[in-house]
Amino acid sequence: ETGVTQSPTHLIKTRGQQVTLRCSSQSGHNTVSWYQQALGQGPQFIFQYYREEENGRGNFPPRFSGLQFPNYSSELNVNALELDDSALYLCASSLRENTGELFFGEGSRLTVL
């Protein structure tokens, strides 16, 4: 069974730039959600995708957007990067019809300078 994988693991951007983070969900999972974890804080829900459509969103502005592909992999895009966007971005997959237990990837650590 293949776990959740994310890329890249680390990246550095400058303010105003755009970034794309990628996630491959665990085999058999059809739902992907993204979380932002600032240093010393708990993860914060950004949004969730099911069957290639966003079906839940947290308190994040529209410059945070995403995609889910037919193979259930996903992308998180952030436009007009701000310094406060520096964080660990976690992708989690789950099987919607199941318990809803989330399986997290190792994350992508974004630093905005």
Place this chain on the structure above:
Amino acid sequence: GENVEQHPSTLSVQEGDSAVIKCTYSDSASNYFPWYKQELGKRPQLIIDIRSNVGEKKDQRIAVTLNKTAKHFSLHITETQPEDSAVYFCAVRGGGGADGLTFGKGTHLIIQP
């Protein structure tokens, strides 16, 4: 939206003693309460979860109790071991349909030898 408070922020116990971490939540419609363990630089991993129709659940040295009336739930770890040292997060999924988890700010558990 959902508000989750977690206490304490740091907990130091002697090896072999018990540890208890508590969380309160605000949305009475919340129906799923997982606990995640996150070691430094690692992904959050589910250690136990409970649903709203159950008051207590146990898995070896770990147990979770839920009081829906008071809107709080607790993680209990008995016979603590050095490998229990980590940051523990409680989380709540509301009944409002957004499906994302709302996390507490975390408890840094330190097991003293």
